[in-house]
Amino acid sequence: MNVWFVTGTDTDAGKTLVTSGLLYTARQQQLNTLGLKPIASGSLATPEGLQNSDALALQHQSVPPIDYAKVNPIAFAPAIAPHLAALEAGQPLEVSAIVSLLSETLIQTPRDVTLIEGAGGWRVPLNEQEDFADLAMALELPVILVVGLKLGCLNHARLTAEAIRTDGLVVAGWAGSVVDPAFATDTARFEANIAHLNAKLAAPCLGIIPHLDAPDAANAAPYLSLEPL
Structure with a gap:
C-alpha cells in the first residue's frame, strides 16, 4: 500500500488543503484514494454525530466512498488540543488503540493512495506521555511535511524536518501553502525562501499553493504533484 502520514509546521499550516489536493490529483489519475483524519477537535454536532470539516473534506476525496466513522473515528467538539479535549470528554487517547483502529481500516480498505492527516x-x-509523532512512528510511515508559508516558517519547517528524522522516519516530501499573502508579495524574496526550504529540507517539493480565495481541493490540486513520491 502507498500510505503517507501528513504533518504540518503548525496549526492552520494548510495540511487539509494539501492532503485533499493531493487526493484530488490522484483521483484525476484514476487512482483509488483514501484520506484519514483519525483525531479531530473542533467538530460540529450533526444528526450522524460529531463531524469535523477537515475530515469531511478528506472523506469527499476518498474514492470509492467510505463511511465518515472510518475517516474520523475520534471526534471532539471543542477546538482545543486533542489531549485536553479527550480529557474533558472522558475519552483518553492512546497510540496503541489509534493504531489498531487505523490498521483495521487500512487492511479493509486498500487504496492506491492513502494519506493520514x-x-x-x-x-x-x-x-x-505520547504525541502525534509517536503515532506516526508506530505506523512506520513516510511523512509529508506541510509548511505554512509565513514569517517564521523557515525555522519551523527545518525544526520539524529535523524532529521527524531524529524520530527515525523519512521526510518523503514537503508542500508549501501560503497562509499569509503578505509573505509572497515580494516575488524575489518569496522565491529565495522557497529555495532555502528546498535546500535545507532535503526532500522533494510536492508543490507550492498560493493564497487562494476559495481554498479547496480542486483549486489546490493544479499546484501539487504526486510524482516526487
Whole structure:
C-alpha cells in the first residue's frame, strides 16, 4: 500500500488543503484514494454525530466512498488540543488503540493512495506521555511535511524536518501553502525562501499553493504533484 502520514509546521499550516489536493490529483489519475483524519477537535454536532470539516473534506476525496466513522473515528467538539479535549470528554487517547483502529481500516480498505492527516504539528500531545509523532512512528510511515508559508516558517519547517528524522522516519516530501499573502508579495524574496526550504529540507517539493480565495481541493490540486513520491 502507498500510505503517507501528513504533518504540518503548525496549526492552520494548510495540511487539509494539501492532503485533499493531493487526493484530488490522484483521483484525476484514476487512482483509488483514501484520506484519514483519525483525531479531530473542533467538530460540529450533526444528526450522524460529531463531524469535523477537515475530515469531511478528506472523506469527499476518498474514492470509492467510505463511511465518515472510518475517516474520523475520534471526534471532539471543542477546538482545543486533542489531549485536553479527550480529557474533558472522558475519552483518553492512546497510540496503541489509534493504531489498531487505523490498521483495521487500512487492511479493509486498500487504496492506491492513502494519506493520514495528523492534527496541528509534529509534537502535538495525545496524552501526557505520547504525541502525534509517536503515532506516526508506530505506523512506520513516510511523512509529508506541510509548511505554512509565513514569517517564521523557515525555522519551523527545518525544526520539524529535523524532529521527524531524529524520530527515525523519512521526510518523503514537503508542500508549501501560503497562509499569509503578505509573505509572497515580494516575488524575489518569496522565491529565495522557497529555495532555502528546498535546500535545507532535503526532500522533494510536492508543490507550492498560493493564497487562494476559495481554498479547496480542486483549486489546490493544479499546484501539487504526486510524482516526487
